[in-house]
Amino acid sequence: MKSYRAELLRFVNRSSIALLLLCVGLILFSMSNAGHQHHTPLWGFRQAAILTATLLLGRAAVVASGDFSSGTIRAWLISRPSRAEVFSGKLAASITFAVGAAVLAGAVAYALSGTMGDVPGFGAMAEATGQLAFAGTVLTFFGHAVGVLTRSIPVALTLTLVWILPAEKGLQGHSATLDKWLPGSVLQDITLNRLRQGMSPTGAALHSALPFVLLDVLALVLFLRRDVNN
Amino acid sequence: MLDNVTKKFGATTAVDSVSWAPRLGRVTALVGLNGAGKSTLMRLITGLVRPTGGEVAVGDVRGGRALSAMIEAPALFSGLSARRNLRIHASLTGADRADVARVAELASIDDVLDRRVSALSQGYRQRVAIAVALLARPRILLLDEPTNALDPEAIRQLRQLVRKVADDGSAVIVSSHQLRELEGTADALTLIHEGKVRYDGPFDAFVGPPSLRVRAVGDAANRGLLNLLESHGIHGELDGPAIRIRQNGGDGDEIAQAVFSAAAGAGIDLTELSHIAPTLEEAFQTATSAASTITESPVTAGAQS
Numbered sequence: 001m002k003s004y005r006a007e008l009l010r011f012v013n014r015s016s017i018a019l020l021l022l023c024v025g026l027i028l029f030s031m032s033n034a035g036h037q038h039h040t041p042l043w044g045f046r047q048a049a050i051l052t053a054t055l056l057l058g059r060a061a062v063v064a065s066g067d068f069s070s071g072t073i074r075a076w077l078i079s080r081p082s083r084a085e086v087f088s089g090k091l092a093a094s095i096t097f098a099v100g101a102a103v104l105a106g107a108v109a110y111a112l113s114g115t116m117g118d119v120p121g122f123g124a125m126a127e128a129t130g131q132l133a134f135a136g137t138v139l140t141f142f143g144h145a146v147g148v149l150t151r152s153i154p155v156a157l158t159l160t161l162v163w164i165l166p167a168e169k170g171l172q173g174h175s176a177t178l179d180k181w182l183p184g185s186v187l188q189d190i191t192l193n194r195l196r197q198g199m200s201p202t203g204a205a206l207h208s209a210l211p212f213v214l215l216d217v218l219a220l221v222l223f224l225r226r227d228v229n230n
Numbered sequence: 231m232l233d234n235v236t237k238k239f240g241a242t243t244a245v246d247s248v249s250w251a252p253r254l255g256r257v258t259a260l261v262g263l264n265g266a267g268k269s270t271l272m273r274l275i276t277g278l279v280r281p282t283g284g285e286v287a288v289g290d291v292r293g294g295r296a297l298s299a300m301i302e303a304p305a306l307f308s309g310l311s312a313r314r315n316l317r318i319h320a321s322l323t324g325a326d327r328a329d330v331a332r333v334a335e336l337a338s339i340d341d342v343l344d345r346r347v348s349a350l351s352q353g354y355r356q357r358v359a360i361a362v363a364l365l366a367r368p369r370i371l372l373l374d375e376p377t378n379a380l381d382p383e384a385i386r387q388l389r390q391l392v393r394k395v396a397d398d399g400s401a402v403i404v405s406s407h408q409l410r411e412l413e414g415t416a417d418a419l420t421l422i423h424e425g426k427v428r429y430d431g432p433f434d435a436f437v438g439p440p441s442l443r444v445r446a447v448g449d450a451a452n453r454g455l456l457n458l459l460e461s462h463g464i465h466g467e468l469d470g471p472a473i474r475i476r477q478n479g480g481d482g483d484e485i486a487q488a489v490f491s492a493a494a495g496a497g498i499d500l501t502e503l504s505h506i507a508p509t510l511e512e513a514f515q516t517a518t519s520a521a522s523t524i525t526e527s528p529v530t531a532g533a534q535s
Binding site for chain 2: 002003005006009010012013014015070071072073074075076077078079080225227228229
C-alpha cells in the first residue's frame with residue numbers, strides 16, 4: 001500500500017498533466033471531426049479510444065523501465081521488504097492513472113459533446129468510457145510488463161509500439177483462432193463496440209487481457225529473482 | 231548479517247565467503263580498490279542483489295525504518311522538486327512531514343526545497359539524496375561515496391551528520407575513495423580486497439600508531455644509529471633514507487628526547503627528527519599490496535555493540 005501511495009504521489013507532475021491533456025485533446029479532436037464524416041461525437045470518441053489507450057501503454061512502459069534506467073527503483077526495493085509489493089504497487093498506480101485518464105476523457109467528452117453534435121445518452125457514454133478504461137488498463141499491464149522485463153526506455157517503447165501497431169496488423173487474417181488472441185486487435189474491437197462474430201464481451205475481455213496479464217506474471221517472477229545493478 | 235556470503239557475476243566472484251555485520255553506534259569506513267566488492271557488499275545488504283551462496287540475514291533489520299541507503303549516484307526524480315522527492319520517499323517509508331522538515335534542516339537544503347532537482351547543482355542533489363536516506367531514521371545507514379561533488383563545508387557538515395546518526399545508536403557504513411574524508415569520522419574500518427574482508431576492526435588499529443622519523447647523515451650513520459637506539463631499548467626500522475620508530479602507545483616527545491640524547495651522546499649528527507602521523511592512505515596501500523598474499527583473513531567479529 002505504501003508503494004502504491006508513493007507511486008501515486010510521484011505521478012502528480014507536469015508530465016502527467018500534459019499526458020492527460022493530450023488524451024482529452026485527442027478524444028475531443030476526434031469527436032469534433034466526426035460531424036464532418038456524418039457521424040456522432042460518440043463515434044468520434046470510440047475512434048480515438050484505442051489511440052488514447054496506446055498513449056497510456058507508452059506511458060506505462062516508460063515509467064516502469066525508467067525506474068531501472070534512472071535507478072529510482074532502488075529506493076522502493078530498499079524501503080520495502082517485499083518485491084511483490086513493489087511490483088504490484090507500481091502496477092496498481094499505473095492502472096489507476098489509466099482509469100483516471102479514461103474517466104476524465106469521458107467526463108469532458110460528455111460535457112462538451114453538445115457543442116459538437118448529438119449529445120450521447122449517459123449510458124452509451126459510460127459504456128464507451130468503461131471500454132476505454134478497460135483498454136487502457138489492459139495496455140498498462142502490457143507496458144508495465146515490458147518495462148520491467150527490458151529495463152530500458154527505448155527498448156520497452158519500441159517493443160510495445162511495434163507489437164501494437166505493425167506486428168499485430170501483420171499477423172491478422174491468417175487464422176481465425178490467432179485473430180482471437182491478438183490482444184490489441186481485440187481491444188480495438190471492444191473500444192469500437194464492434195465485436196467480431198461469435199465473440200461475447202466476456203470472451204473479448206478474456207482474449208485481450210489474458211496474454212498481457214500472463215506477461216505481467218512472468219515479469220513478476222523474474223523481478224523477484226533478478227539482481228538490480230542499475 | 232552476512233553469513234559466509236558469496237556473490238558471483240558469471241565467472242567473476244565479486245564477494246567471496248564474507249561474514250560481516252555492521253556495528254551499531256559506530257561509523258564504519260568500507261574501503262577497497264575499484265572492483266574490490268564494496269558496492270556489491272552494499273547491494274547484498276540492501277537486497278538489491280541476491281547472494282549466490284550463504285545467507286544475508288536481513289529479516290529483522292530490513293524494511294520500514296530499519297535500513298536506508300544511498301548507493302552510487304543520487305537516484306531522484308529529476309523533474310520533481312526536492313520537497314516532492316522527500317514526500318514521495320516519506321510516503322514510502324512511513325515518515326511524516328515533520329521528518330521531511332527535520333532532514334531538510336539536517337542536510338541544509340531548506341533553501342532549495344521547492345526547486346526542481348534537475349535545476350540543482352550536483353552537490354545539492356547529493357545533499358537531497360542524503361536527506362532522503364535519513365528520512366526513515368534508519369538503524370543501518372549505508373552511504374556509497376557520499377562526499378562526491380560536495381564542497382569542503384558540505385563535507386564538514388556531512389561528517390558531523392554521520393557522527394550524530396551513529397551517536398544516536400545507528401550503524402553507519404560509509405564507502406569512499408576519498409580516504410582522507412574518512413579520517414576523523416570513522417571509528418571502525420572494513421577493508422575489502424578481491425572480494426574478501428581483509429580487515430574488520432577499529433579504525434585506529436588499522437591505521438597504526440604514530441611514529442618518529444629520524445635521519446642521520448649517511449646510510450652508515452643511519453645503521454649505526456639504529457643499533458645504538460636498539461641498545462637503548464628503542465626499536466626502529468630502516469625506512470628509505472631514514473629510521474622509523476613506531477610509538478606503540480609511548481609518549482612521542484619522551485621517545486624523541488631519548489633518541490636525541492642517545493645520538494648526541496654518540497656524536498651522531500641528526501638531520502631530521504620529526505613526528506609522523508599515520509595516514510589511512512599509507513595503511514591502505516600497505517594492506518592492499520600485502521593482501522594478495524594473505525590467505526587467512528584477519529577478521530574480527532563485527533560486534534553489535
